[in-house]
Amino acid sequence: MTSLHQAAPRIAKLTALSIGVAFLATACGGSSTPSSTGSSSAAAAGIACPAPSATGGGTSAAGNTGSVPPSATTTATPLKIGSLLPTTGSLAFLGPPEIAGVNLGIKEINDAGGVLGKPVEVIHRDSGDTKTDIATQSTTALLGQGVGAIIGAASSGVSKTVINQITGAGVVQFSPANTSPDFTTWDDKGLYWRTAPSDVLQGKVLGNYMATCGAQTVGMIVLNDAYGTGLAKNVQAAFEAAGGKVVAQELFNEGDSQFSSQVDKVLAAKPDAIALITFDQAKSIVPLMTGKGVKPTQIFMVDGNMSDYSKDFQAGTLKGAQGTIPGTFAKEDFKKKLLAIDPALKDYSYAGESYDAANLIALAAEAAKSTKGTDIAGQLKAVSEGGEKCNTFPSCVTLLRNGKDIDYDGQSGPVAFSDAGDPTEAYIGIYEYQDDNTYKPAKEEFGKL
Numbered sequence: 445m446t447s448l449h450q451a452a453p454r455i456a457k458l459t460a461l462s463i464g465v466a467f468l469a470t471a472c473g474g475s476s477t478p479s480s481t482g483s484s485s486a487a488a489a490g491i492a493c494p495a496p497s498a499t500g501g502g503t504s505a506a507g508n509t510g511s512v513p514p515s516a517t518t519t520a521t522p523l524k525i526g527s528l529l530p531t532t533g534s535l536a537f538l539g540p541p542e543i544a545g546v547n548l549g550i551k552e553i554n555d556a557g558g559v560l561g562k563p564v565e566v567i568h569r570d571s572g573d574t575k576t577d578i579a580t581q582s583t584t585a586l587l588g589q590g591v592g593a594i595i596g597a598a599s600s601g602v603s604k605t606v607i608n609q610i611t612g613a614g615v616v617q618f619s620p621a622n623t624s625p626d627f628t629t630w631d632d633k634g635l636y637w638r639t640a641p642s643d644v645l646q647g648k649v650l651g652n653y654m655a656t657c658g659a660q661t662v663g664m665i666v667l668n669d670a671y672g673t674g675l676a677k678n679v680q681a682a683f684e685a686a687g688g689k690v691v692a693q694e695l696f697n698e699g700d701s702q703f704s705s706q707v708d709k710v711l712a713a714k715p716d717a718i719a720l721i722t723f724d725q726a727k728s729i730v731p732l733m734t735g736k737g738v739k740p741t742q743i744f745m746v747d748g749n750m751s752d753y754s755k756d757f758q759a760g761t762l763k764g765a766q767g768t769i770p771g772t773f774a775k776e777d778f779k780k781k782l783l784a785i786d787p788a789l790k791d792y793s794y795a796g797e798s799y800d801a802a803n804l805i806a807l808a809a810e811a812a813k814s815t816k817g818t819d820i821a822g823q824l825k826a827v828s829e830g831g832e833k834c835n836t837f838p839s840c841v842t843l844l845r846n847g848k849d850i851d852y853d854g855q856s857g858p859v860a861f862s863d864a865g866d867p868t869e870a871y872i873g874i875y876e877y878q879d880d881n882t883y884k885p886a887k888e889e890f891g892k893l
């Protein structure tokens with residue numbers, strides 16, 4: 445991974461991570477089946493990892509329980525929020541739920557009277573991926589239109605190409621999906637925030653989970669960028685701390701289209717399980733593995749590739765494969781609201797984090813009595829902790845306008861920021877693929893950073 449120049453960090457490094465909810469003793473309690481030679485291999489072994497259905501936890505959306513008092517302060521400069529989310533490129537499948545989450549948040553904000561007496565304007569632009577310069581062009585366009593905050597990018601690699609441009613302009617960058625630990629210590633002038641937890645947490649959960657499922661050895665196929673290598677490092681650390689061993693790790697670069705070499709080298713190490721830390725390259729990698737005898741129950745995926753593969757693979761190709769996505773399971777009432785915004789929506793990944801980003805920016809602007817990016821940033825931590833609990837813009841802004849301190853908890857879970865703009869606690873959802881190659885919730889893990 446090519447590192448970008450980073451100035452002195454604004455906070456110390458992450459403290460030790462602890463997982464707040466243990467796995468059920470009966471869950472994933474099996475062990476891999478040994479091969480005839482006495483060692484287990486991906487081609488011959490299955491991972492015994494039953495995933496019980498879950499009803500989902502976290503926070504449900506509360507409606508407006510009464511009229512919203514008007515703001516005592518009316519802004520001369522309405523709040524403009526830009527979005528820098530993928531509609532093209534290797535993470536394009538994440539764009540629709542993220543954009544729907546932003547649009548739902550903006551709709552509810554404006555239905556409640558807007559921010560500081562004026563409707564909020566949202567301007568959407570494509571982020572593309574790291575193979576293009578779309579993100580830089582989109583960022584330049586958004587900054588030229590006077591936005592006070594930009595929600596995005598989804599990709600950590602893409603965010604690294606624009607973070608200095610955005611924060612250098614005094615504008616808040618608020619990502620609903622960046623998970624690279626690098627952002628924790630980035631010199632962002634206090635203007636970079638995110639509702640997605642660092643990969644320290646997702647890596648901890650996935651590494652522990654594979655061990656709990658009975659895997660003693662793991663092979664990994666990893667995207668060679670900030671997201672892939674960062675997540676792989678934390679998965680390996682957690683898996684080895686649980687007594688396992690990573691026996692192979694093969695990298696590939698964004699833009700690569702051939703993966704036979706990586707698959708062959710990983711399978712030659714005969715791992716019990718294989719972790720795919722990729723984006724949509726999984727569409728090419730999965731058939732190569734299953735064609736060589738890998739069972740879907742041995743495949744573990746991550747948020748970058750947890751997608752609907754019903755139109756890509758034959759039925760049953762991924763049945764029993766599992767993976768992790770940061771955030772709570774999307775609740776049915778929230779899904780209905782999102783579908784009213786985008787009826788074609790099939791995936792809800794990071795919709796809650798995007799919705800929360802829009803709400804938090806708007807609430808911070810209300811608290812600051814300003815739509816200026818630096819002023820909004822100065823209130824984001826305050827509206828996320830220490831006050832009266834609330835979880836929608838109408839309910840929270842009512843409290844603010846009545847002089848109350850608020851503690852916003854959203855669709856992504858209990859939002860509480862560190863000084864670095866990171867969530868200090870979060871859920872990681874574990875999902876299992878069904879026969880039609882779509883996934884369903886299995887269980888949630890809660891952790892603190």
